[in-house]
Amino acid sequence: xxxxxxxxxxxxxxxxxxxxxxxxxxxxxxxxxxxxxxxxxxxxxxxxxxxxxxxxxxxxxxxxxxxxxxxxxxxxxxxxxxxxxxxxxxxxxxxxxxxxxxxxxxxxxxxxxxxxxxxxxxxxxxxxxxxxxxxxxxxxxxxxxxxxxxxxxxxxxxxxxxxxxxxxxxxxxxxxxxxxxxxxxxxxxxxxxxxxxxxxxxxxxxxxxxxxxxxxxxxxxxxxxxxxxxxxxxxxxxxxxxxxxxxxxxxxxxxxxxxxxxxxxxxxxxxxxxxxxxxxxxxxxxxxxxxxxxxxxxxxxxxxxxxxxxxxxxxxxxxxxxxxxxxxxxxxxxxxxxxxxxxxxxxxxxxxxxxxxxxxxxxxxxxxxxxxxxxxxxxxxxxxxxxxxxxxxxxxxxxxxxxxxxxxxxxxxxxxxxxxxxxxxxxxxxxxxxxxxxxxxxxxxxxxxxxxxxxxxxxxxxxxxxxxxxxxxxxxxxxxxxxxxxxxxxxxxxxxxxxxxxxxxxxx
Ligand code: SAH
Ligand code: SF4
Ligand code: F3S
Numbered sequence: 263x264x265x266x267x268x269x270x271x272x273x274x275x276x277x278x279x280x281x282x283x284x285x286x287x288x289x290x291x292x293x294x295x296x297x298x299x300x301x302x303x304x305x306x307x308x309x310x311x312x313x314x315x316x317x318x319x320x321x322x323x324x325x326x327x328x329x330x331x332x333x334x335x336x337x338x339x340x341x342x343x344x345x346x347x348x349x350x351x352x353x354x355x356x357x358x359x360x361x362x363x364x365x366x367x368x369x370x371x372x373x374x375x376x377x378x379x380x381x382x383x384x385x386x387x388x389x390x391x392x393x394x395x396x397x398x399x400x401x402x403x404x405x406x407x408x409x410x411x412x413x414x415x416x417x418x419x420x421x422x423x424x425x426x427x428x429x430x431x432x433x434x435x436x437x438x439x440x441x442x443x444x445x446x447x448x449x450x451x452x453x454x455x456x457x458x459x460x461x462x463x464x465x466x467x468x469x470x471x472x473x474x475x476x477x478x479x480x481x482x483x484x485x486x487x488x489x490x491x492x493x494x495x496x497x498x499x500x501x502x503x504x505x506x507x508x509x510x511x512x513x514x515x516x517x518x519x520x521x522x523x524x525x526x527x528x529x530x531x532x533x534x535x536x537x538x539x540x541x542x543x544x545x546x547x548x549x550x551x552x553x554x555x556x557x558x559x560x561x562x563x564x565x566x567x568x569x570x571x572x573x574x575x576x577x578x579x580x581x582x583x584x585x586x587x588x589x590x591x592x593x594x595x596x597x598x599x600x601x602x603x604x605x606x607x608x609x610x611x612x613x614x615x616x617x618x619x620x621x622x623x624x625x626x627x628x629x630x631x632x633x634x635x636x637x638x639x640x641x642x643x644x645x646x647x648x649x650x651x652x653x654x655x656x657x658x659x660x661x662x663x664x665x666x667x668x669x670x671x672x673x674x675x676x677x678x679x680x681x682x683x684x685x686x687x688x689x690x691x692x693x694x695x696x697x698x699x700x701x702x703x704x705x706x707x708x709x710x711x712x713x714x715x716x717x718x719x720x721x722x723x724x725x726x727x728x729x730x731x732x733x734x735x736x737x738x739x740x741x742x743x744x745x746x747x748x749x750x751x752x753x754x755x756x757x758x759x760x761x762x763x764x765x766x767x768x769x770x
Contacts, residue, residue: 291442291450292467295409295429297666299455300493303483308499308534309459320437323444324355330364334382335372337560338495338524339405341475342433343370346404348465349436357467361392366400366440371407373490375662379407386421388770393423399701400443402426402491405434405660406494408453413664422558429453430495434461450504457494462505470768472713472746474518474735476509477501478545479525486590487601488630491526496532503538503545507552513552519711521549523559529566533658543570550579554712555748556728561628562587564612565604576619583620584729586624588628589615593640594645596633599669605645613651623697624729626655631688632681648691654699654729656692684700693758700731700756708733710751715741725749737765744768 299416329350333343346368347357358364369385372378382403389401401424407413408427417424426443428435431454458481481496482489505672510521523545525531531542535584554626557580564587576580591597594605616623629644648656660681663670710733716722722745724734735751737744744765751763 268377269540280696290560291446291448291452293452293454294414295411295453296455297409297493298725300409300496301485301666303457303497306457308457308497311459311461312463314434314461316349316437320353320441321624322354322671323437323440324350324353327365328363329355329359329366330358330369332385333370333405333450334378335370335374335406335545337475337522338516338526339370339372339471341477341524342405342430344466344468344475345433345464345467346436349434349530350466352465353437353440360484362395363391364399365403367392368402368404371403371405372414373406373410373494373500373664375659375661375664379413380739382407383416383421386417386424389705390423391748400425400440401437402428402443405488406430407496409455410490410665414451414453418451422449424449426450427453427454431456431458431604433594434464437720442465446715448479456496458499460501462501467642470716472711473520473522474513475524476513477521478523478528478542478559479504479523479531482526484527484531484565485601486600487635487668488661488664490667493666494745495526497592498527500531500534503532503540503548506545507548507730509559510549510552510554514552518554519555519748520558521554523549523557525559525562527563527566528559528561529563529568529571529681533566541568541606542571543568543574546571546581547574547577550574550577550581552580554768555582556580558582558584560586564589564609565602567612569615572615575616578620582728583622584624584626585616586626587616587660589631589647590628590630590652591636591640592644593636594643596636596640598646598670600630603669610647610650622730624654625651626657626730627651627653628657628659630661631684634669634672634676636661636676636684643689645688645691648695652695653692655696656688658685658688658692697756697758698763703711703731703753703761704756705753706743707750707752708761709769710735711748711751712747714745727761732760733763734760735763735765739765 304663331339333552369382371382393399408429428439432452440454467713478498482492483498483499487491532540589609592606608729708727710725712723712725716724722734722736733751748769750766752766754760756761
């Protein structure tokens with residue numbers, strides 16, 4: 263958006279004058295996002311806030327009120343939802359799973375591909391019905407889409423029933439934003455495009471009691487040319503090791519069985535410490551000693567995956583033998599224009615090293631097909647690399663242009679039909695390899711962390727293996743005795759996306 267448009271949109275949404283009681287908390291209700299500002303990576307130090315508290319004036323804001331949050335996108339977003347739920351509850355709100363009962367509805371959005379955004383706009387249209395029935399309902403949009411000016415402009419123009427829009431750097435400001443939204447007749451927009459801080463001690467309402475997410479770092483500085491994340495999540499910044507270790511210890515003490523460490527590019531962990539030489543391998547080596555059965559992490563970037571990390575992961579124990587290692591393409595030319603900063607050869611050497619150190623490793627990946635001007639030969643190099651590595655599973659996507667990224671400006675001579683065709687061909691190879699990997703497990707006994715009973719049958723329980731494969735198994739043991747436990751299961755049949763087995767015993 264140019265300056266003129268920005269001013270125009272600011273005029274449309276000029277804040278209504280605040281009311282007396284809360285005036286000191288009533289701040290500017292219009293701070294629009296700017297992808298251009300979000301792109302900046304300055305020398306400014308990352309501010310580390312350890313002292314999050316909720317102002318007393320807000321504490322009873324939610325008494326007698328209910329909130330509902332719908333989450334889109336990645337696990338980082340899911341975890342942000344847990345933080346927002348924690349804040350809501352600290353304010354006295356109660357959670358509800360029925361939108362029609364909610365006093366506040368939040369859509370925590372994802373901007374990674376166009377179809378992710380379309381879903382949110384569809385849902386926003388749908389919410390109008392609820393707003394008409396209950397005009398006091400507050401509707402909010404947060405998450406990655408709110409960091410994009412085009413999205414915020416569209417909401418301002420076409421979705422006037424939205425009461426608040428706030429960004430990924432503004433989550434800790436939820437109490438203030440809610441208060442502003444209650445008092446203002448205008449849409450409250452508070453989206454900071456800053457590089458980012460680290461805020462500790464935010465409350466969390468975890469959704470599960472068996473598996474927990476733990477952020478180890480925020481943001482991304484990789485700027486792959488197709489990707490919106492560095493703009494929506496700010497610069498790479500790591501949490502201090504002692505904070506992470508403490509959180510994992512507490513979760514272990516609370517009875518959690520599995521930790522998923524989160525970051526957009528966890529292999530850059532620690533790069534931003536200027537007083538400490540400490541990387542992901544060091545962190546994993548310390549976490550390894552905590553008494554919790556499983557620790558995993560996502561997402562790995564092939565470029566920063568160092569030998570020390572491989573060495574530590576090979577020690578096994580609670581560090582599971584599953585690595586999600588997005589390759590995106592098997593063509594050096596495409597990798598180059600994607601700015602992935604590694605070559606096919608580098609990737610293959612890394613895979614060889616990992617496999618040599620961890621012979622039982624399960625490798626999964628992400629692939630984008632139909633990058634602007636991708637040729638048939640370049641696509642075939644991706645198929646070839648897939649076969650060479652023999653990934654166990656992959657998330658595959660058709661390239662989706664994201665406004666503000668360099669790739670969105672490229673001319674593209676690949677037709678939609680050809681892109682769909684390539685995706686289909688790739689998915690056939692993915693299915694072939696994942697089918698074979700599952701088939702290999704038939705007859706074997708695997709360790710399963712039991713999460714619950716199957717939706718249809720009480721005597722069928724479900725859980726995941728160390729390599730994150732879904733296992734359904736029959737048992738006579740009552741579900742309450744097994745849920746949350748590690749059990750051995752003999753695999754009797756490989757299905758397309760899961761395994762079917764029979765209960766053997768509980769792991770001691
Ligand atoms: N930080 C992770 C990826 C996060 S996004 C990493 O670098 O591995 C998850 C996946 O979405 C990416 O791995 C990529 O395959 C896909 N993706 C990202 N931007 C995309 C776009 N513009 N179009 C299609 N797929 C995209
Ligand atoms: Fe996006 Fe690349 Fe960063 Fe992953 S590493 S979040 S694909 S820019
Ligand atoms: Fe989507 Fe943002 Fe995650 S764009 S994938 S929710 S970091």
